Amino acid sequence: MTRSAESGGHALLEVRGLRASVGGLEILKGADLTVKTGEVHAIMGPNGSGKSTFANVLAGKPDYEITGGQALFQGQDLLAMEPEIRSRLGVFLAFQYPLELPGVRAWQFLKAAVDAQRVHVGEEELSARAFDRMLKEKIELVEIDPELVKRAVNEGFSGGEKKRNEILQMAVLQPKLAILDETDSGLDIDALRIVSDGVNKLRNESNAVVLVTHYQRILNYITPDQVHVLIDGRIVRSGGPELAHELEERGYDWIKEAVDAGV
Amino acid sequence: MTAPRVISRTGATSEELDTDYKWGFTIDIDSDLAPKGLSEDVVRLISAKKGEPEWMLEWRLKAYRYWVKLNQAEPKWANIHHPEIDFNDIYYYAAPKSKDDAPKSLDEVDPEILEAFEKLGIPLAEREKLAGVAVDAVLDSVSVATTYQESLEKAGVIFCSMSEAIKNHPDLVKKYIGSVVPYGDNFYASLNSAVFSDGSFAYIPKGVRCPMELMTYFRINQADSGQFERTLIIAEEGAYVSYLEGCTAPARKTHQLHAAVVELVAMDDAEIKYSTLQNWFPGDKEGKGGVYNFVTKRGIAQGKNSKISWTQVETGSAITWKYPSVILKGDNSVGEFYSVALVNNYQQADTGTKMIHIGKNTKSTIVAKGISAGHGSATYRGLVKIMPTADGARNFTQCDSLLVGDQCGAHTVPYIEVRNPTAQMEHEASTSKVSDEQVFYCQQRGISVEDAHYMIINGFCRGIFQELPFEFAMEASQLLKVSLEGAVG
Numbered sequence: 001m002t003r004s005a006e007s008g009g010h011a012l013l014e015v016r017g018l019r020a021s022v023g024g025l026e027i028l029k030g031a032d033l034t035v036k037t038g039e040v041h042a043i044m045g046p047n048g049s050g051k052s053t054f055a056n057v058l059a060g061k062p063d064y065e066i067t068g069g070q071a072l073f074q075g076q077d078l079l080a081m082e083p084e085i086r087s088r089l090g091v092f093l094a095f096q097y098p099l100e101l102p103g104v105r106a107w108q109f110l111k112a113a114v115d116a117q118r119v120h121v122g123e124e125e126l127s128a129r130a131f132d133r134m135l136k137e138k139i140e141l142v143e144i145d146p147e148l149v150k151r152a153v154n155e156g157f158s159g160g161e162k163k164r165n166e167i168l169q170m171a172v173l174q175p176k177l178a179i180l181d182e183t184d185s186g187l188d189i190d191a192l193r194i195v196s197d198g199v200n201k202l203r204n205e206s207n208a209v210v211l212v213t214h215y216q217r218i219l220n221y222i223t224p225d226q227v228h229v230l231i232d233g234r235i236v237r238s239g240g241p242e243l244a245h246e247l248e249e250r251g252y253d254w255i256k257e258a259v260d261a262g263v
Numbered sequence: 264m265t266a267p268r269v270i271s272r273t274g275a276t277s278e279e280l281d282t283d284y285k286w287g288f289t290i291d292i293d294s295d296l297a298p299k300g301l302s303e304d305v306v307r308l309i310s311a312k313k314g315e316p317e318w319m320l321e322w323r324l325k326a327y328r329y330w331v332k333l334n335q336a337e338p339k340w341a342n343i344h345h346p347e348i349d350f351n352d353i354y355y356y357a358a359p360k361s362k363d364d365a366p367k368s369l370d371e372v373d374p375e376i377l378e379a380f381e382k383l384g385i386p387l388a389e390r391e392k393l394a395g396v397a398v399d400a401v402l403d404s405v406s407v408a409t410t411y412q413e414s415l416e417k418a419g420v421i422f423c424s425m426s427e428a429i430k431n432h433p434d435l436v437k438k439y440i441g442s443v444v445p446y447g448d449n450f451y452a453s454l455n456s457a458v459f460s461d462g463s464f465a466y467i468p469k470g471v472r473c474p475m476e477l478m479t480y481f482r483i484n485q486a487d488s489g490q491f492e493r494t495l496i497i498a499e500e501g502a503y504v505s506y507l508e509g510c511t512a513p514a515r516k517t518h519q520l521h522a523a524v525v526e527l528v529a530m531d532d533a534e535i536k537y538s539t540l541q542n543w544f545p546g547d548k549e550g551k552g553g554v555y556n557f558v559t560k561r562g563i564a565q566g567k568n569s570k571i572s573w574t575q576v577e578t579g580s581a582i583t584w585k586y587p588s589v590i591l592k593g594d595n596s597v598g599e600f601y602s603v604a605l606v607n608n609y610q611q612a613d614t615g616t617k618m619i620h621i622g623k624n625t626k627s628t629i630v631a632k633g634i635s636a637g638h639g640s641a642t643y644r645g646l647v648k649i650m651p652t653a654d655g656a657r658n659f660t661q662c663d664s665l666l667v668g669d670q671c672g673a674h675t676v677p678y679i680e681v682r683n684p685t686a687q688m689e690h691e692a693s694t695s696k697v698s699d700e701q702v703f704y705c706q707q708r709g710i711s712v713e714d715a716h717y718m719i720i721n722g723f724c725r726g727i728f729q730e731l732p733f734e735f736a737m738e739a740s741q742l743l744k745v746s747l748e749g750a751v752g
Binding site for chain 2: 059083084088098109113116117169
């Protein structure tokens with residue numbers, strides 16, 4: 001099922017001329033992206049093109065210095081917000097390398113996250129029982145081993161378990177904008193299917209997904225509305241799902257050459 | 264005996280500090296004070312105030328004379344730094360002023376004191392929420408109230424203040440006091456032996472499982488006073504007791520000295536579980552004020568299959584110097600030490616344990632977690648000693664340090680002495696930092712920087728908190744949160 005960009009969703013994220021550097025080195029050099037509700041966008045690009053930086057900057061990772069441009073989330077200045085506020089308003093980043101929190105039970109971590117979100121919008125914290133019920137549903141939805149939430153967050157998890165756990169967190173927090181940073185990397189084909197199924201089940205008309213990926217592979221499972229190519233800190237080409245197939249066949253060099261030639 | 268002068272003063276005179284330490288208020292009561300400084304007269308005065316028998320006074324005087332011979336040679340080996348302590352500028356005896364200083368029925372306790380303990384979260388009225396925990400409340404030098412004494416008596420358990428024990432159970436006290444920590448053990452133990460004013464005494468008779476948790480709540484109130492309590496717990500054959508202690512003090516600019524001694528004796532098949540939440544005033548953000556907590560705690564697992572377990576959560580005090588230890592004398596006896604020590608601002612902690620294996624097949628476990636934040640310095644210092652007689656002894660030691668920020672320090676000084684080739688020793692140690700990536704990960708899930716640190720540090724301490732009685736574990740976790748304030752964010 002492909003949704004068109006003109007499907008009538010309203011603008012969730014508007015990035016204009018975003019520039020960011022780390023340690024004095026400019027990585028993003030004027031990136032633009034508009035994401036509407038109900039859409040799935042894929043951002044592809046060669047290694048070192050700035051894909052992860054783009055994802056991290058939107059989530060508010062402190063290592064980066066924003067040197068220009070803007071990013072609006074539901075019309076609000078995203079870049080002015082603390083990372084936790086962005087999260088509570090509905091921006092979710094599935095980490096490329098999810099962190100281990102030794103001794104911190106996943107259950108407790110998830111409950112704290114849900115409660116922080118609820119309190120931020122003026123709702124009560126969930127009772128342990130209500131949270132349990134909700135968590136159980138989400139665990140079934142994303143087909144994750146229920147034992148994982150009894151363990152410490154990501155501690156001793158396999159690579160695949162960590163990625164699945166990210167999708168569980170996404171299911172629990174129900175973000176408006178989910179940015180998946182190379183969630184497909186390092187997954188075997190079964191894990192990739194489970195993760196993709198999870199994302200597909202969580203998609204709806206009022207949220208949006210941005211898939212940051214190096215490979216076309218995941219796009220066989222999650223069909224994007226738009227594919228963007230990020231090279232040297234800029235989105236240099238956008239198109240439909242067919243662009244991803246073209247990249248898979250021809251690599252990135254032809255686009256680089258075209259960009260360099262000013263085409 | 265000369266009649267020493269007794270002076271009395273009202274409430275607090277030393278300036279109080281403005282801090283976030285919420286237990287830092289002063290209880291406004293009149294106090295009886297011995298004159299500042301230490302002399303044989305002061306020792307005699309303390310003993311007289313308590314109406315002690317001659318043997319007790321003699322023991323105190325021996326300790327005092329021994330201490331004088333030490334010529335203020337405090338132990339210098341610990342990784343702590345403080346200006347010289349003027350032992351003549353301390354009140355060695357301070358008692359809430361009342362008809363006499365023996366604990367009385369709750370109806371007779373000064374309402375001001377009851378209210379103060381209520382404010383500290385330790386209601387002494389038995390109908391209130393600490394139901395199920397017997398509390399001995401010690402204010403400055405004396406025990407002001409002990410709850411649930413009757414129900415304990417029915418079970419044959421003696422739980423009272425040390426002063427009462429000396430009066431009512433002199434044979435037990437005489438037999439065991441100084442048997443685990445002799446008065447000549449170390450500088451502060453000698454000082455304590457000379458001037459100890461009160462503390463708790465518990466005796467669990469043969470085969471009795473103490474029907475409730477026993478708790479002592481220590482409170483320093485008087486300015487410039489030292490607190491020197493002495494606790495003695497004896498578990499006879501097959502007995503079991505779980506004992507808790509908590510401590511707070513007002514926030515004052517000057518340092519206060521707390522030099523306690525705790526002795527535990529476990530006979531055949533007996534078990535003593537001793538838990539501490541130490542929350543003495545830690546000083547302010549610049550390191551002004553705070554309690555010097557120089558404490559000697561030791562238990563002897565005397566009988567076969569006996570067990571002594573220390574669990575401590577140390578978040579308070581400007582300086583902590585303590586090494587709750589176990590002498591594993593009985594065959595198959597077990598010693599455990601679980602510790603969380605948190606230092607923030609300019610706090611210093613040099614703490615750990617000694618496990619001395621003497622009996623066969625003795626087993627000890629040490630899990631020590633140090634958390635350093637601000638400019639704090641935390642040192643784990645431990646000794647595991649396997650004597651030639653201790654065939655089949657085993658020890659497992661784990662020391663983990665967690666750093667918050669880049670101005671703090673963590674040190675680990677483990678000593679291992681093995682004199683029996685059958686011993687099995689395991690030692691693990693780690694040092695980690697709360698990483699920016701971990702904090703960002705939490706933030707990305709909506710959790711604030713402060714809560715993220717709190718959560719990560721709690722996770723780090725999880726194995727220790729599990730060893731605490733449930734209500735204490737909740738309080739310990741809250742304490743960590745409060746103690747970390749200002750360290751992050």
